[in-house]
Amino acid sequence: MTETSVTTDPAAAPSVASNEPIIAIDDLSFSYDLGKTNTLRNISLEIPAGKVTAFIGPSGCGKSTLLRCLNRMNDLVDTAKVTTGRISILGQDINAPDVEAIELRKHVGMVFQKYNPFPKSIYENVAYGLRVQGIKNKGILDQAVEESLQKAALWGEVKDRLDSSALGLSGGQQQRLCIARTIAVKPRIVLMDEPCSALDPIATARIEELIAELQEDFTIVIVTHNMQQATRVSDRTAFFYLGELIEYDETQIIFGNPSIKQTEDYVSGRFG
Amino acid sequence: MAHILKNYDDDLSALKDSVVEMGTQALAAMEKAIKGLSTNDVELCYDVIDEDERIDQQEKKIDEQGMSILLRFNPVASDLRHVLSSINICRSLERIGDHAVNIAKRARKILKAGELEEVRLIDPLVLEARKIVSGALTAFSDVDEQLAHKVIEMDRAVDKIHKALSKSLSNKISGGAQPTESLLNVIFISRSLERIGDLAVNIAEDIVFITSAEDIRHT
Ligand SMILES: Nc1ncnc2c1ncn2[C@@H]1O[C@H](COP(=O)(O)OP(=O)(O)OP(=O)(O)O)[C@@H](O)[C@H]1O
Numbered sequence: 001m002t003e004t005s006v007t008t009d010p011a012a013a014p015s016v017a018s019n020e021p022i023i024a025i026d027d028l029s030f031s032y033d034l035g036k037t038n039t040l041r042n043i044s045l046e047i048p049a050g051k052v053t054a055f056i057g058p059s060g061c062g063k064s065t066l067l068r069c070l071n072r073m074n075d076l077v078d079t080a081k082v083t084t085g086r087i088s089i090l091g092q093d094i095n096a097p098d099v100e101a102i103e104l105r106k107h108v109g110m111v112f113q114k115y116n117p118f119p120k121s122i123y124e125n126v127a128y129g130l131r132v133q134g135i136k137n138k139g140i141l142d143q144a145v146e147e148s149l150q151k152a153a154l155w156g157e158v159k160d161r162l163d164s165s166a167l168g169l170s171g172g173q174q175q176r177l178c179i180a181r182t183i184a185v186k187p188r189i190v191l192m193d194e195p196c197s198a199l200d201p202i203a204t205a206r207i208e209e210l211i212a213e214l215q216e217d218f219t220i221v222i223v224t225h226n227m228q229q230a231t232r233v234s235d236r237t238a239f240f241y242l243g244e245l246i247e248y249d250e251t252q253i254i255f256g257n258p259s260i261k262q263t264e265d266y267v268s269g270r271f272g
Numbered sequence: 273m274a275h276i277l278k279n280y281d282d283d284l285s286a287l288k289d290s291v292v293e294m295g296t297q298a299l300a301a302m303e304k305a306i307k308g309l310s311t312n313d314v315e316l317c318y319d320v321i322d323e324d325e326r327i328d329q330q331e332k333k334i335d336e337q338g339m340s341i342l343l344r345f346n347p348v349a350s351d352l353r354h355v356l357s358s359i360n361i362c363r364s365l366e367r368i369g370d371h372a373v374n375i376a377k378r379a380r381k382i383l384k385a386g387e388l389e390e391v392r393l394i395d396p397l398v399l400e401a402r403k404i405v406s407g408a409l410t411a412f413s414d415v416d417e418q419l420a421h422k423v424i425e426m427d428r429a430v431d432k433i434h435k436a437l438s439k440s441l442s443n444k445i446s447g448g449a450q451p452t453e454s455l456l457n458v459i460f461i462s463r464s465l466e467r468i469g470d471l472a473v474n475i476a477e478d479i480v481f482i483t484s485a486e487d488i489r490h491t
Pocket residue numbers: 032039057058059060061062063064065066077
């Protein structure tokens with residue numbers, strides 16, 4: 001990773017004009033078995049900065065795989081391989097040899113379906129990413145923890161118990177804590193893989209509201225199986241089927257009047 | 273392609289059937305009122321007035337069906353347009369029913385006042401009104417966008433005939449033709465038929481919205 005590309009200091013990351021794509025995926029094919037079969041095939045799409053983009057499609061179509069390509073989480077699979085195309089984030093080819101996955105993930109954070117706080121205090125969960133970056137100053141950490149918890153709409157509920165275990169929080173609170181942990185390092189992009197699927201309707205509504213607020217500071221890409229959720233939270237929606245991008249457009253169009261029949265069949269429950 | 277949820281398909285087609293049925297009732301009411309007038313049959317006029325209640329009830333039923341689908345299945349895309357348009361269309365049909373009642377009431381008055389030769393002057397307008405309403409209903413049940421556009425076109429003829437007719441009747445009244453009240457009632461019937469044409473156009477616009485997602489009202 002070079003200084004001119006994605007740098008360690010998020011504030012120094014190159015900015016993109018609001019109409020420029022922050023993520024540009026060009027003809028991407030991806031394989032889990034060293035190229036024998038492609039799980040993702042020739043996907044091209046541009047994700048605008050400061051917007052919420054939803055990925056939808058039937059189970060197994062490759063939404064999570066694509067999401068994990070964006071912060072190179074698939075590197076963890078030995079036989080995983082990008083077989084064609086490229087992904088540029090903030091203008092940088094993220095699979096270029098000089099790009100470290102760890103560096104990339106500072107800019108591209110991820111929130112998972114199953115909330116997964118560390119078995120540590122609430123405070124330490126949020127401070128974790130900053131400590132990993134070597135920040136030790138208590139004042140800076142305190143401020144970052146409060147700020148992140150505020151942004152994650154959790155501060156009021158936990159400010160008097162920052163030292164108690166994160167595992168004592170409710171599911172919805174744990175998920176918001178994970179969001180706080182993710183945004184504490186100030187990524188530019190937050191990836192969310194079905195962040196509400198384990199939550200009740202009220203906790204879900206909280207997270208949706210949070211997504212709307214976070215949108216001011218972050219670019220969000222969310223995978224969801226909840227069509228109503230996609231219509232509520234996202235600006236743009238991409239529909240995938242069997243590893244291919246079928247249609248990508250404004251969310252209003254995807255759910256109101258999609259151009260492709262396959263999309264309409266899927267969003268209106270006519271699949272199978 | 274069918275929905276995965278069979279109930280969803282069943283409810284959507286039941287909604288459509290209800291709208292078609294209401295359309296048939298509204299068209300029948302209009303025909304009956306006109307027939308009452310042209311065959312000197314006051315009973316038919318009373319029937320139309322009595323039977324309007326059924327059309328109103330059908331409107332309520334369609335509202336309930338539409339609401340239940342919105343609530344349970346969260347329709348999107350063309351399904352959503354179908355439900356919204358069905359509810360809109362039943363508003364138009366209810367008003368066509370009301371105009372049929374207006375026609376029946378005017379017809380009753382005309383018949384009570386004695387035979388009126390000018391009544392047959394509305395025949396060409398009746399023909400056009402029948403054509404435009406049944407066109408709108410067919411366009412709905414066949415989801416036929418082309419026919420819907422034709423229906424919108426047909427309204428010109430309806431307007432033209434109505435204008436000419438009310439002008440010539442007004443002239444007759446000015447010229448001293450009698451009985452004035454009956455002639456005025458023919459003008460009112462003509463106006464109801466013209467309004468029925470407008471309502472058929474509204475229905476056609478809703479059909480275009482279903483098929484193309486374009487809102488062509490007021491364009
Ligand atoms: N680590 C892996 N190794 C091999 N194959 C995998 C791996 N992860 C996913 N796959 C396969 O890749 C395909 C896409 O899976 P992916 O998890 O991306 O789908 P998805 O769209 O997220 O589905 P869901 O909605 O069920 O989460 C599937 O066929 C899956 O079995």
